Amino acid sequence: MKSVAGKVFFTAISVLYPLIVYCGLEFWALSPRRLSLILLALAFYHFLNLTRSATRLERGRTSIFIVLILICAFVAFFLDNIIFIKFYPVLVSLSLLAFFGFTLFRPPSFVFRMASLWDKSIHSSPSRNAVERYCRNVTLVWCGFFVFNATVATFTVFMASDKAWSLYNGLISYILMGVIFIAEFLVRKMVQNKLQSYVPVCDLELDSRPGSALVSFDSGLEDGVKTWDDFVRDVSTVRHYLEARENKPWILHCEDSYYFTVSLLAMLQSGRKALVTANRQEAFIKEIKKPEYGFLTDEPFAGGSATMVQDVLANGESDGTLRFGKFDKSKAEMVMFTSGTTGEPKAVYKLFLQFENELFELVKVFGNDWVNRKVYSTVNHHHIYGLLFTALLPIATGLPFRRHRIDFPTELVSLVNESAVVASSPAFLKRLSAEADKPFDFKCPPIIYSSGGPLPAEVAGRACELTGMWPMEIYGSTETGGIAYRQSKNGLIWTPFEVCKMSVAENGCLNIKSNYILEAEGFTTGDVVELYDDGRFLLQGRSDSIVKIEEKRISLPEVENRLKQTGLVQDVRVVPMSGKRQYLAAAIVLNEAGREKFAGAAKLSINNYFHDYLLQFIENTVSPKKWRYLEELPQNTEGKIRMRDIQALFNLAESPNFKILKFRREPGVLTVKLVFPTTSDYYDGHFPEFKLLPAVVQVDMVLRLARNFLDVPKNLSKIHRTKFAGPILPDVPAWLKITYDADAAKVSFNYYVEDEQGNPGKNLSNGSFTMNPEESRG
Amino acid sequence: MSDLNTRIKEVIIESLELEDITPADIVDSAPIFGKNEKGEGLGLDSIDALELGIAIKDKFGVTFSTVKEETKKHFASVDALAAYIAEHSEG
Incomplete structure (x- = not known):
């Protein structure tokens, strides 16, 4: 039958x-x-x-x-x-x-x-x-x-x-x-539809996941796929290494998220304090590293002793036991460094308990959206948002994560057939909305998070057009963790995480108490707030964004918003300046309408247009006195626009002879896009029929910019070698990269042109000098 | 444009650290502070006025009356300022 x-x-x-x-x-x-x-x-x-x-x-x-x-x-x-x-x-x-x-x-x-x-x-x-x-x-x-x-x-x-x-x-x-x-x-x-795989990081054990469960992947890497078995073995190997050494605190920097997560978990489980730093400049490491500290990293480090994670894993010191298991979250210590929007990076002490409580909250609010997705990142996992979303959350929820960041918006194409969670930032989404010309064909729209700064509503809208989903913005800071979230389609109002209790501090700023802030009195941010009865709130700018100009109070965001109201401005940052007098200065990126309107116009007439517009709303004294028109505002690696970078731009007096189109300042490195107009005096007396920028001007420009942006000593002691490989022509933008090694007092430079992809292309000239550090600084 | 007018304009630009502007951009008859109905004028503010007053005093050796209204008249335009300086600097 x-x-x-x-x-x-x-x-x-x-x-x-x-x-x-x-x-x-x-x-x-x-x-x-x-x-x-x-x-x-x-x-x-x-x-x-x-x-x-x-x-x-x-x-x-x-x-x-x-x-x-x-x-x-x-x-x-x-x-x-x-x-x-x-x-x-x-x-x-x-x-x-x-x-x-x-x-x-x-x-x-x-x-x-x-x-x-x-x-x-x-x-x-x-x-x-x-x-x-x-x-x-x-x-x-x-x-x-x-x-x-x-x-x-x-x-x-x-x-x-x-x-x-x-x-x-x-x-x-x-x-x-x-x-x-x-x-x-x-x-x-x-x-x-519920995320069932969540296990607090401190409770993870050998058998928390099936051995074959995918932990991380990266098609760009040989052997990029790592399973739970690999992960447990690698954490155990690093633990054996750490526990055999006396160093207690360890500095941690790994570009590869997998190595980062393995190392961090090994440190936490073996009771080693972890100092997580995005900055691995020699000078910075030297500053934070005490003699008894170890330094674990995944990229060669020139400045002294460092341990490579890859070596630790390859050597595999072990007594044959697998060391992997629970740890006490209220004893595990970490130090994070703020990205320094307004000032220098600041060390922030953390107990792992704080992260664990926040993870729990994030899983509660967002967890059900993540079922069966993979985690991708465009941000740095050494800062709190990246750490939580792209390292700890995947490990706690068992979602596989990609080992390397997505650097270019166009890379999103490779995700069209995946179900993805993308931890992103306003900087990345801005570039995405500017560079992508047609919507991506996602089989399943990715869930995109954005944090690190406010996401302009028009960028959020464009991101939705391109990806099919409104980005979810997270508001938070290193000190407070995540505070609230919003999607621009619902307006500007923020909804706090349930465990965050909001109040308004005396100075009008937002105060937060939550189970992931240790201080009983909570933490008062620098953000001025309008708080509603239901706990939701609107942000009204940084308290340090309210400045006094010659005794008159003015809110910088207010001036910025007025300028945006002209409909000609894509991005703007207004900064307070002081010299003979206090004044405001505005760095503006024009939008398409603005570029069209002012095509060929003298800079003075553009200044006057905005000045006259502003006088309808604000007093003359607090209206910007100086103006710069850039192709892009300078951002640091976390996508933040720092006031002091903009101020440095204004400290360099405007000249009709050259124009800065873009710049980016990192510790010891300045990259700037320059153009020298045909009308520039610099060409005078040199080949009037075929104008090109004289070598002496090129060198002088390097020194001027280096002194202004990199705090380089005033006096030159030696010019080493300069090589001129190609001419810098009038009205053709050239890039200049200047690096300054303070210890050696050495300035190196390189002029080059950009290729079609926007990457450094043909070399025009390069060279280096030694400065005389004994002299007073310029 | 007289030499004195040009010198005054240079002093204005230099002492107030004005950017993006050359003596040629300043209209002799246009207001130094604020703007006229044609939209001409430097649009300087009251803080600039103090600074400029000191600079003019230093460069041209003239003093201004403490009566505010009168002084305001002298600073009405580059032409007015030139007339005042021409009248008072020598004698």
Whole structure:
């Protein structure tokens, strides 16, 4: 009876058995003896199935079932007794009870076996453990039902009429099964949409995930894929290394998120304080590194002793034990460094407890959106937002993460077939909205987070057009962690995380208390706030953005917003300046309408346009006195625009001879895009028929910029070598990169042109000087 | 444009550290502070006025009356300032 038709036939008989028996007795006047033939036939059918059973155990169980059916059939036949005919549904229930119940003691449970036949990916899923637990519960529910059903069926055999027996076993029992099926289906849908794989980082253990679960990946790396087994082994190896050494605090910097996470977890688990720094400049490391500190990194470091994670993993010092397990979150210490929007980077002390509490909150609010997604990042995981979203969250939730950052907006194309969570920043999204010309064809729109600064609503809208989803903005800081979130489609109002209790401090700034801020009095930010009764709030600029210009108070964002109102400005930053007098200065990036309107106009007339516009709203004294028009505002690596960078730009007096189009200042490095107009005096006396920038001007320009932006000493002691490989032509923008090594007092420079992709292209000239540090600084 | 007018303009630009502007950009008859109905004028503010007053005193050796209204008249335009200086510097 291996044919499908046979199978259907006998299944139908088995299911309709109570009805057939009832009809047989009531309408067809069949004796129990005749009806017992049906039982025999069913026994025969089960016997045929027996040969197909996989295991001996299964065969054993089915054999017992068949024997019991046969006994009933024979007894019914010989005694011509209806009781035994009616026993079949009881036997079926008991058999299923045995079948399901047995797997409870020999996991995986029956339901999980069925589920994994259906979806093989369960085995390598981070939520496998949760799915297993769920399936076991479903198996239990079925066992309970079979006990109940067998009991009621037995009752109907002895105590009820033929009709009642038939009604219960042939209909009511099936309806009950159907109800359980539907209920389970609904519950499963709810559970499936929930992130079930979350485990606090401090509670992770060897078996928290299936060994084959994916931890991180990177198609750009050989051996880029790492599983839970790899992760546990690598953390253990780093722990062996750390625990064999006396260094207690360790400085940590790894570009590769996998190495970073492995190293950080090893430090936390082995009770080593971790100083997480994005800045790995020699001078900075020297400043924070005390003699007893170790330094773990994944890139060669020239400035003194550092340990390479790759070496530690390759050497694999170990006593053969796997060291991996829980740690005390209230004792594990970390130090973070702020990215320094307004001042120098500041060290912020953290207990891991703070991160753990915040992770819990993030999972609570956003976790269900992340089910079955992969984590990508465009931000630095050495800062709090990157650390939480791209290193700790993936580890706590079991979501695989990519090991290297997405640097270029166009790289998003490689994600179109993935379900992704992208931790991003306003800087990246701005570039994305400027560079992408058509929407990405995402199979499933990525969930994009943005943090590190305010995301302009028009950029958020453009990002939605391109990706299909409004970015979720997170407001927070190194000191406070995440405070609130918003999506621009709902306006500017922020919704706080539930554990954050908001109040307004005396100075009008936002104060936050939460279980991830240690201080009982909470933390007062520098952000002026308008707080509503329901806890939601609007931000109204930094308190340090309110400045006094010659005794007159003015809010810098107010001036900026007024300038944006002209509809000609894409980006603007207004900064306070002081010299002979205090004044405001505005660095402006014109938008397309602005560029069109002012095409070919003298700078003075553009200044006057904005000045006149502003005078409608603000007093002359607090209206900007100096103006710069750039192609882009200078951002640091975290995408933040620093006031002091803009101020440095204004400290360099404007000259008709050259124009700065863009610049970027990092510690010891200045990159600037310059243009020397045809009308520049610099060309005077040099080849009037073929103007090119004289070497002496090139060198002078390097020194002027280096003194202004990099705090380079005033006096030159030696010019080493300069090589001129190509001319700098009028009106053709050239790039200049200046690096200053303060210890060696050495300035190096390189003029070059940009290629079509916007990368450094043809070299125009390069060279270096030594400065005389003894002289007063310029 | 007289030499004196040009010198005054240079002093204005230099002492107030004005950017993006040359003596040629300053209209002789236009207001130094604020603007006229044609939209001409340097648009300087009251802080600039103090600074400029000192600079003119130093460079041209003239003093100004303490009566505010009168002084205001002298600073009405480059022409007015030149007339005042021409009248008072020598004698």
